[in-house]
Structure formats: C-alpha cells, structure tokens
Amino acid sequence: MTNRQLRIALRNCGSINPERIEEYIAGNGYLSLGKVVTGMEPKQAIQLLIDSGLRGRGGAGFPTGLKWLYAMNSEADQKYVVCNADEGDPGAFMDRSILEGDPHSVLEAMAIAGYCIGADKGYIYIRAEYPLAIRRLKIAISQAKESGLLGENIFSSGFSFDIDLKYGAGAFVCGEETALIHSMEGERGEPSLKPPFPAESGYLGMPTNVNNVETLANIPVIFEKGADWFSKIGTEKSKGTKVFALAGKVNNVGLIEVQMGTTLREVIFDIGGGIREGKKFKAVQTGGPSGGCLTEKHLDTPIDYENLVANGSMMGSGGMIVMDEDDCMVSIARFYLEFSVDESCGKCAPCRIGNKRLHELLDRICQGNGTDADLERLRNLGEVIKDTSLCGLGQSSPNPVLSTLDNFFEEFESHVRDKKCPAGVCRDLLEYFILEDNCVGCTACARACPVGAITGERKELHVVNTAICIKCGACMEKCKFDAVVLI
C-alpha cells in the first residue's frame, strides 16, 4: 500500500473493541470533549474547526465550522445536533463501518458540536437496515452515560448533552438534510426549500446542525491534534482525508482512506491493485448514484471536491465503482437512472417525471430504438432537471447520463446509429451466433431452444435463425463447448 493512505476517520476501526469504552478512552478518546467543554469558548472551538478546513463528507462539501457557526448564531431556547447516518448510496458503507467500529468518536464529536452551538440534545438518524451499528451505538451511548461523558454536567463543566437514535426506513432522499429532518418528525421524507436552512429552522422548527458520520469521526482528532495538523493534509481547498468504498472490477475491494489530492490512478491501480482479470480500465463512477463517470483522461486528476465537480462528477459520500471494458456505459447510466426513479420522492415535477423520461429514453436506446433526436433530448432533459429540481437528488440525478454523454458519446452513437452495443451487454442489440470452430453438432442447443430457432444435423454445424430467435440465452447455457456467442 502506498503512503497516500492515511487513517483519520477510520483510525480506530478494527483496532479497538467498539463495545468497550475503555479502549476508546485509552486512545485519547473523549480527551477533546474534555478540552473543549472545560477550556474553550464555543466561538474559539468553532474557529479552530474553521481553521482546520474540514468540509462535510456527506456530499456537497460545505465547511463544517461555518455550519456550526450559523447554528451557534441562531438564537433559540432549544437547538439540536443531528448525525446523518442514513447512508443510502449503493456501494458506499463507510458510515456503517465507522458506527460499527468506532461509535464513540461520533458520540464525542456530537457532544462537542452540542457544546459549540448551544444544544443539549442530539439525534442519530440511522438506517434501520444497520442492526449491528444500532446495537453498538446503543451500547456506546449507555457506556458514555455511565462514565459521565454524556448526560448531565459533563466534566463538571455545567454542559449537558444527551443522544437518542431515530430510524430511517428506506428512503435515499432522507440523506438530504431537510428531508431527514421531516422524517425525524414522523413525516414523509420530502425535502423542503432552503432557506430556511436547518441552522435557522430545523428539527421541530429549532436551529439544528446536521453532520454526516464521517465528518463527525474526523472532529475529535482535529481537536486533539490541532487545526494546523489537519490543514496540512490534503489539497489547498480540500483538507484531510476521504474514505472511499472501492468496488467493482478492481482486484482489491473495500474501504480505503486516502489523503485529499490522491489521484484516481493511485487509488485504482496502486491501492486497488488494478483491474480484475487483466481487463482494460474503462471508467470509474464516483459520488454514488448521482455522481458521474470519469475516464482514462481523468486518472491523474487529484481527487478533491472541486476537481470532481469540474469533471462532471462529485465527491458524494464516497462510493467508487470501477468499470472495465465489459461494461456498457449506456446500461450503466440506465442503471443509475433506475435508482433515481425509484428514490425520487415525487414532490417536484422535474425529478418525479423527468427522471422517469430519462430512464425511458435510455431504455429505448439500449433496446436499439433510439434516434439522434433522443440523444439531443437526453442532454436537454438532463440539464433542465439539474437546473430546476427542488433538492440535491434531482439536481444531480442526471449526472450519470450527462457525464457518460460527455465521455462516451461514441458508445451512445453505436447504440443509436449502428444498433450495436460495443461492450456486448445490451441483449436486444446482440445476436446469438454459433462458432464453426467450436460446434461439435451435439444438438444440445437446438433441443434447448424454446422456439426452434436453431437448426443443424447431428455432428454438423448448427445455425441460429436470428429472425426467430427470442434471445433467451438457453442455447448458450446448454452449450458445453463455448460455441454459442453473442455478437
């Protein structure tokens, strides 16, 4: 592994027993909380966080310190700290790993946030699908309370802070903070317009600071080691590290944590060990279902918030899916759109209907029914959906389409003009063919064919009649000699 890997957010994962608070404390756990509540003014602590340059790890990358400052400046009798643990990106599971492996770092950070903004109550909004994380959080909360690190009068400072869990119920859009807050209130998780921002009017109408799990996991170390230490890691505008869930067609899959500014090449080839089965790298999708696909030409781009956006993708929560030459980018775009269609809340028209239409267009193209006009429509529709949607989901859902149009236009053209899928994925564009060299004339394929599309004498070459073939693939499954191919 290269020196680009650096574990800050994941520092304790795997190395301590998450069910024993003693082990967390032994690694300087809760030291930062003590330091802050007994020795720092909220303003001073927030300034430290601003100086560190930490930005939100959940998606858009808003400076965390500023977010706290806004919440601190909102005047109200009751404020809330919320941890967004509704990790919904398919292919990303860093939040779950942190909550399961190092729950106390999140609790400690929430308590620091509470002290800084003036809140005595925190909630963790967590996916109900994460039972182990829920169990460990419950243990951690009760241990922290027993140890006086949560609850009344923490470190005899007069500061009190308590944390409860709220459960998500399977709605990706609830990762958006206003939707998350509505869901916490027992409502449909529909986003609402900002402003007002949660920092002014959030949970139950009170000022609320929402941070993502990974963001929070960074905070205790920042207070322990200082803003200077943190701000020296990473690039000019993106400080620290980022956890990625590396998956797809690479040899080494799993969670990695790298310094901001690491290139995609380092991640995929050095850390990921290159593409599986010696195949050719084609694209990497970052930012989850609404991120974009980056290609060969982006491999040496240092990863940070700005660069990813400039290249049509985004940091998102850190999913990173690698694709090889066998992946059809039109199908990939369609796959992501299907996700967005499923997860659209339905509140605003562009996202509710627009994504559906985008998906239908991609479906047509994959089936060989697309036209040049459809390609133009794809782009216009994608841009309008981005431009007019209510929340981050709709504003980014066309990214997979737009970025593949930008980077793999010729693949779209093949589907539309030549009615071919170069990667050999889109079944409707493929035809079954029997290779003369491999066919032994065993008749297995002809017997398996449900529509009698295959003819041939015993021990002689068999032939597929493509006019009858329904492309069920039964012949290919039955052939023991790899004679049936799709081309």
Next chain:
Amino acid sequence: MSSVKIELRKDQVEKIHAFCDQCGNEPGELINILHRTQEEFGYLPAEIQEVIADKLALPVAKVYGVVTFYSFFTMIPKGEFPISICTGTACYVRGAEKVLSEFKKLLDIQVGETSADGKFSLSCLRCVGACGLAPVVLVGDKTYGRIAPDDVKEILEEAGGARTRGQGD
C-alpha cells in the same frame, strides 16, 4: 399498495397501543412506532395503521402516506424465507440483475411479491455493505456471496425445497 384483510385480536391492539404509549403517543414518533409494529407483526396491514392513527390522533391517510413513502415498510406479509437481492452498484456490475431474473423465473413472482405458498418473498435492497462479495443475496439472515444465476436453484432448495415453476405441473 395492495394489502390483505385481517382482523386484529384484542391483545394485538393492546400491543400496538403499548408501543404508542411508550413513545408518548407523539405524532412525531410515528416512524419509530411503525418500525416497532412491523418488527412485531412482520408487516403493516390497513387495520394496524388505523389503530396507530387513532391512537396518535392522526388522519389514517397521513399514516398511509408515510408507510407508502418508505420502502422498508410493507403492507404485504413477507414469505417464510424472505429473499433480498442486493442491487447496489457493485453487485449490479457483477451481474445481480441476472441473478434477480433467475429468482423471478424460478419462483414465478415479481419483486415485492410473495409466492402463493407463502414460502418465499422477493425484494431488492440497495447495498448491504458487502460489496467485496458481490453479487450478494440474503435469505432471511443468511448471506450468500458471489452468486451466479446457476446457484439460484440450489439456494431455493436449501432454504425450503421450493416447488419452482416448471416442476410437476
């Protein structure tokens, strides 16, 4: 969302009331209450939603609006062996879709449905965080990794000796 008609017993209603009471009968706790109720009953039929709405003094339409918003909540009882196929991105690029269509074919049901004998139900979920094992299938609490369409029949047989389509009819 389709549903089944049931009649609740007195003790079942009391149980739901108890969940509501424990949450202070707060409308804001609706989602937590739905979670606990579904955990208890396995699903959330109309009758249960009516009891909850009544107890929390909420319109039933609102409770239904919340239930139908979240994919975790279901109004159909799951099968004895609930099958979930991960269709997260990592699993997708490694062929989850083919696995899913094999399940649909063998069970002769669509996603979100339960087989006629009540044995199997089919659902998709988004990433269980086991991307290294992609594609992943869950049967109840049991996880199967690196599944190919060919493995599907075996999984079903192992789970419950499924009578699959094409056999014996």
Next chain:
Amino acid sequence: MKQIKLTIDNKTIEVPEGTTVYKTAKEMDIDIPVLCYMDLKDLNIENKPGGCRICSVEIEGRHNLAPSCSTYVSEGMVVRTNSMRVINARRTVMELILSDHPKDCLICPKSGTCDLQNMAIKLGIREIPGQEYAEVSTYRLDTSPSIIRNMDKCIMCRRCETMCNDFQTVGALHAVNRGFQAVVAPAFEMNLEHSPCTYCGQCVAVCPTGALTEVDHTPKVIQALSDPAKTVVVQTAPAVRAALGEEFGLKPGTRVTGKMVTALKNLGFDYVFDTDFAADLTIMEEGTEFLDRLTRHLKGDREVKLPILTSCCPGWVNFFEYHFPELKDIPSTARSPQQMFGSIAKSYFAEKIGVDRKEMVVVSVMPCLAKKYECQRDEFKVDGNPDVDYSISTRELAHLIKQANMDLVDMPDSEFDAPLGESTGAGVIFGATGGVIEAATRTAYEVHTGKELESVDFKQLRGMDGIRSASVDFDGLEIRIGIAHGLGNARKLLEEIKEGNSEYHAIEIMACPGGCIGGGGQPLHHGDSNILKARTKAIYEEDEEKTLRKSHENPYVIKLYEEFLDKPMSEKAHQLLHTHYFGRKKKVFEV
C-alpha cells in the same frame, strides 16, 4: 421594515424584506407563471411546496434556477424571468407535466377553466416529445355522491392536501406513494366515501386541473325538465346570486338575482323559488330552539346543552358526525334551508297545487358540493322519495344556462314565484360567514325581549377572521356568540366545548372560507381572495335593499305556520323540519 433593492428583467425595484421574487415581479406587472402556488392571503392559506417548478427564474450568481414563489428577495439580487434558459426550462418542465397527463381536454369538466390548459396555451406547447413511449400514471376513478377524483389528472400541486389538512383539518387526503407513483389520495387509496371526507369541496375549489371535480347532475335536471309529467321546482341558495355572474364575465360581486330567475324560468322550471325563504324558516325553528335552550339554561336546567351550534352547513354536519360524534346532541336539530325547502315543497306546496310528491322534482342550485350528499341522506326521504331530488352547483347552473344559448348578462330581471320565493334580508345573509347567527339574533332578540330592534345590522358579527366572537345585549342579558368559518377554525371551538371551556351561548359554523360565498360549488376563485370579499359585499347589499330584514316578518313564513305547521317546534315542524345526527366514524377496535 427594511427595504430591499433588486433588479428584475432589467428594472429596479424596492420592496420590503421578506417579499418573494414572485410577489415582487407581480408588483412590477411581470406575470411569472405558477401552477402549484396558491395564496389566499385573507384566510392565511398558503400553498407553496415549490413542486411544479414552472415559476423558475434565473438569479445571477446561483448555479441553479430558483422557484420565484418561494425565493425571497435579497439586496442587489439580479433576476431574469425571461432568459432563454428560463424559457427553455419552463417549457421542458411543462412538457414533462403534460407527458403524464391525459389529453382528453375536449370532454374534461375543467376544460376552459383549467390552469394547466391555460399554462399550456401560454407557453405554446405544440408537441410532447417522446409521448408515444412515455408511461402515464393511471388510477382508479373514484366517484362519491359529491366529488369525482380522477387522479390521472393530478399534477401533485398539493393544493387539495393543504385545504383538506391545514385549513379544514379533515385529513381525508394525503400525499401517498413515492416518486412517479406519488399521488394525493385517501388512506389505502380507498374511495372518498370511506374516508373522513365532508364533501366541503374545498379541494375541488382549488384544484388547478380536472383531477377533482363535482358530480355533474345537469343531465338529470335536463331529463326532468323535458318530462311533461313532472312538476319541476327549483330553489336557489343565497350565495349563488352573488357569484353566478362571474361565469358570464361579470365583475365579482355583481348581483344577478333577477337575471338568474329569468334564466331559470326560460329553462322551463315550473316554479322558481328561493332557498332564502327556507332560510327564514330555519331561523324560526333554530331561533326558537335556541331561546328554548337558553331559557331552560337560565332557569338552571343542568340537562340543557349550550352553546347551540348552527346546523345549516352540510359539510360541517359531516365533520362533527365524523370527528366529534360525542358532541352530536349539541348542534341545533333544525334541518338546513335546502332540506327544509324540499320538505315543505313536497308536502305543503305539493298539496296546495294538487301534485303528488312523486311527480314533483325539486332541484336546488347551491354554492356547495356537500349539498349533493345531503339531499341523498336517508333521513331526508319519504318512502324512498327524496325531498330534494338533485342539487347542482353554481358552476353547473352556469353551464346549463350557456347550453340553452342564453347570456345571463342580457337577461331582464324577474321576481321569484310565490309562495316559497319570498324572503327577508335575514335569509339572504345566510350566504356569508356570520350571516346565519346575525339573522338568528335579529329574530331571537325581538322574540326574547319583546322589543323592536333599533338597528338590524350587527356589524360585530361580520368579517373575514377565521374565528370571531361578539356579545349582543339582549336587554340586559349578555349573549355571547362565536363564529367560525373553515373546519380547522371550527375544530378549535369544538375542542373548547369538549373541554368544557366554551364561553359561548351560540356558535355559527360554516365549512368554507367566507361561508357559502366561498363554497366548493362556486365559480373558481383561482386563488384570488378579493373575489370572496366582493361576493360578501354583494350579499350584505342585497340585505340592505330588502324592505323586510327579519325572518319572523316574512309574511309567507307566517302564513305557512298558520296554515300548516302551527308554530315553531310544533310536532309537525319537528317531523318536517328537524333531523338527528349519527356518529360516522368507524370504530377502531375497542379495548
């Protein structure tokens, strides 16, 4: 308040802080199109989910377009409402909305008054790319006694949801499902009939498309009118005359009473009567009931229930039957004017003209959709024959008149027929919030004190505030009166009663904003609350012009008692003019 300076379409303006871009533009006569947005400012009803995105504008420095309905101005803001980027986006979003909407405008009940249709015209949409392979969402048609839900036409503006929940607190409708399947529906997507719906029709009144419309009874009326064997009698509610003109291009608030009577006679109704007559009758019964309860209360009778609640609004009756069944013996037992009229028409009047009640068809013209349900209730039938056969809305009457090639504007005035066409000013003001209780006060005062009122105008009972209270001096006895319009406001007063904290002797409740003038069957106000105010004004003007302004002075009402009913609250009156109520809520499993 702080003034904010900004530029919209190259013009600079200053507006108070907290103003939206949409409202600022409106002040500058820039008409930004909106679909989901609705602001009924006098009633504190605002719907701005920011869902349709039709009102999107470009704001310099922001990377996305912004919805002008819910974006607030800021200092130095530079807004473009008509850049090509905006126009392209608006058209594309409109095409998307239309791609999921049926194209049967020719036979749609909203055709011509549909906001979506008008927007498509304004934006010049000529084709919908990809329509041939676009999936269109379809739902089961839901027909109730009053309202038809055709959710294929729902555009998720959420106005109906706002009215049903925030304003009316009825909770029959809610957004359900997610994404492309999302729609507004009753629980379990059942029919409205099985929901807490009161048929107030406020959802219909605000629906921008043909998704929510009234059940059209005009074909049945035409059939009755063309049957020579039938004697067809029509009654018109007070609020109709203050709004019908709008359907013919007249200014809101133009009274068309005489023209309407002529039109109805031309249509072939055998007798054109006035619901106002029955309103006077209602006051006789309800007022007497009130005084009876009050007298017993003053004498220390603990059994007697006060406050008395008015009962002429069928939406309101449905509301308490469902939501407050435990209070069902508090409202007056007096039937609504529509039903009193029907009952008298098919007994007293039918006898008088020698027509069998089965050969008489009573049609009512109402500003209301709940009246359609009310006239079908079993309590208001004799041997299965309803006292009121068909209830049509103001909008339906307008269609009927137009179908008959008549233009209301050019009609001469005519008088209602006798005897059920005579009314006092007290009957007229039933159409506006506070009117029923004012009418009741005029009569109750004189009956109770035996003195004549110096002024019949009780201005303290009028107005647009959702909940109002006033005291009236009954010759030394202070009578405390509460008024609510909108069922959400009514709910507050009912909760007080339930908790035993109500300070009132009598309460008037109307389900709709502004009372009947804002009913679900009135010409659509398209979100303009000035229209409701103009109608209210018209109602009070008509009252002032009447020579008789107290119900107990209506000569035909007096005659009716002499000839037929004996006296208010008599046994016959009870049988014909009073009713009883039912708890409607399905009992959820009782423990």
